Amino acid sequence: MNRITALFQNRKQEVLNVYFTAGFPNLSDTTTVLEALQEGGVDIVEIGMPYSDPVADGETIQESNQKALENGMSLKVLFEQLEGIRGKGITVPIVLMGYLNPVYQFGIEAFAKKCQEIGIDGLILPDLPVDEYFREYKKIFDQYGLLNIFLITPQTSEERIRKIDEISDGFIYMVSSASVTGATSGITPEMEAYFNRVNAMNLRNPRLIGFGIKDKETFQTASKYASGAIIGSQFVRIIGAAKDLKGEVISYLKSLR
Template sequence: MNKLYKFFELKKKNILCIYFTAGYPTISSTEKIVTTLQDLPVDLIEIGIPYSDPLADGIVIQNSNKISLKNGMNVSLLFSQIKKIKDSIRTPIILMGYYNQFYQFGEDKFLKESQESGISGLIFPDLPVNVFVKKYQKMFQKHLLSMIFLITPKTDPDRISLLSKITDSFLYLVSSNSITGEPILFGDKQISYFNRIQKLSPHVPKLIGFGIRDKKTFDFSCQYANGGIIGSSFIQSLNKNRLKYSIREYITSLFG
């Protein structure tokens, strides 16, 4: 049983997941951000592995990827950084990357390194579900890792049913057909979508991402799912000269 499964057994609502890009704003920021976040009311930490072509991401995360890569961040270095602090990490950590990174690093090696680093789950948005089931599902189970799947407003009911059956943690609900960081006006269209997913998979935890950026939108995500994922606006708030203070200030603003 992995940490994410245990976590969702214990906490059912108002779950806050914070996303940031490894190696941003500086190469040494990753460890500082993780250790600071876990002392705040943050339930899950999602770390993005910088990639040269992050297709689903908006300008904020794209820029953080460019700076991170320029700083020298890579998969091996990220695992090394996380291993240094893994014994003190209490908050479940998720890595988000792309299938090519997973494949090029070596799939079994990636999963082994993830387990040894204390990682709880992985997100590869472009990894086909049928490939995961046939080739990787047992490997993930062997290494006690969850695969987190994305659902969009265009995902058909049969696929939602399949993902609900094979997940052992939560479903990531993409709030709209847009990229990360876009200003989204949550209204009847999104509510209808979230309610539809809830009816199709009532017993599976769900977190809403894309457009969750402040207290109002986070509260909205908690109303229609188990919680929300915040990325772009958190990244924008990071001040490398006052890193810990800027993190505390941002997280506090979500509950004020």
């Protein structure tokens, strides 16, 4: 069974998904951060595949992408860094988050095959259209055991949400507001109305709320409206400034629960 599927069968509340950019702050930090996240008790790790134009991301994650690329990060390097991690005690579900162009350049099937070899559980590709995924890529991703995670926003129509729920597995990424990562602060009444509206649809997939989640208060508030939440920009800021990378990662995670 896919690790993401197994996770949501066993854990229904306060699922914590944390994002970081591969190769940031230093090229060799990818596995150090991954190990620290698992040790700190995170439920899902979302590893960003650096891209020169991360359109869904705000300044903090854009800058981390740029620094990682300058450090020499690429899909080839990332796969080399992650080689053998499942044999070294990493059991947490791993999602790769990025954009379609680098994956396309690598080769869709070659990418999916490499993900299976390493033990990657899912993908988030915000610029992959739903219809194109269903038509061109779903069979390949299914063949290699990869769950494709779609994003929805307050502007996403009910029809489209139901289509996403029908053709995907794992979880649905609920973007809290019409903004980029790191641009929102706190949970507003408008967000709560949106969360309630989606909950009333009785979707089969669990939801995780992202964008604007940064501390215990926002994590726990978001978790009242979904199965859990995703933290990205705040975590990237923390590792970017960390003097003791592993220690500060674990300390931050403990502050969330």
